[in-house]
Amino acid sequence: MFLWELPQLQNKNHSFQKSKENLVVFAKSCGNFFYPKHRSPYLFLTNFLNPGNYYLNESQTQVREKSFYFLNADDSIAIDYSKPVTLQTLLILFDDEFIENCITNLLSTEEQLLNFNTKKINFHIPTVPFELNERVQKILCFLINNSSYKENVDFYLYELVSEFVKMNDKTSKQIQKIDAVKTSTKTELYKRLFIAREFIRENVSKKITLDEIALEASLNKYHLLSNFKQLFQCTPHQFSTQLKLSKAYQLLKHKKGSVTEICESVGFDSIGSFSHLFKNHFHISPSTLLKN
Incomplete structure (x- = not known):
């Protein structure tokens, strides 16, 4: 199902009502929109035109048009569009069963699928940004342009999940390579390094300094330099x-x-x-x- 307006508060418990079908929200807004902290279903989230402000698992997060987030079921999210700027928001609220079936199909062997011998697979998504790459952009374009046909919508959503499973696997491995003891520290450092890399991308034609990159990523510049090279195999310069x-x-x-x-x-x-x-x-x- 498609909606062309942002969702309103569903109930006093501040959570989206569970649905037995996937819901795609593609809506334009101009600020003055707030949705308080609530439990999320599996949720794909990105913004176009301008960054959107969110609180994802208690962490304030700017979601930009070149990246997206994908939340686990029962993660927390609050939406705060208080600034009077134009936003084009894309939210995809997935039915739990749809995601679980996709994950099982994608991560099971052919033999398991043929023998109906699949098991529920634990699938965890870190709260970090993912690059809105060319493949994902194409899938989203096809999805939005085929909004009238449920079969097409489900097909493109399956394609999206399929691409994301590969991205999540790669990202999770990168996070584990970061030199920190706690998983939460690894995740937060990855998020800030990703922000640093995207800041460089956004300012490719400008002369930006290491101090400016570090400030954008909220990192000490020497901490940024050593960890950026470890994660991305090159320096910011x-x-x-x-x-x-x-x-x-x-x-x-x-x-x-x-x-x-x-x-x-x-x-x-x-x-x-x-x-x-x-x-x-x-x-x-x-x-x-x-x-x-």
Whole structure:
């Protein structure tokens, strides 16, 4: 089922009523919306246009358009859209049985499925942001454009869960590699490092400092530097440079300006340094790529 307005408070216990079907909410709002802390079903959550403010398992969280969260059943959530900004919110409230059947089907062997010998699988989702990658974006686009047909909606929701199971497995393994004793500390550090990486992405054409990245992620800059490299196998500066070079490549390929203009537009100070880095990375000079 699809709704085009944000949900209103269902009952005095502050929880969504359990439903035997999946519910997709795709709604635009302009602030002045508050939904108090309540228990959540399995829930997919993202925002477009501007970040949305939430409290996820007691932690204040900004959900941006390039990322999403996926909550476990009975996690807690509060929605606070107090700022007068335009938001396009996508909430997907999953029926528990639908998720459990998806997980069982995706994580069981072919032999178990053929023999109807499956067991309930424990599936836990950490409260961290996940990247809204190209595959997820395509599924969401198909989902919204096929909102009139329940069979199509359930198919695309299954595709979404299937993609997410792989992402959750990868992310959970990354979290476990973080050098901290408590799982809660690992999770919180992963969340802040993810925020740091997304801040770099959002400001790829600007000259941002390590201090600015650390401030955005609420981390000491030396703590950020060592853990960022451990988790993502590169420093924040190296990651920023890779993004700048990739953006420059696309601009040059599509002839969106001169080499000098593109060099400046992606945040390089020196044309010589830019050309040297570009040629080392792509094995072709910027001027040659522009001509071709």
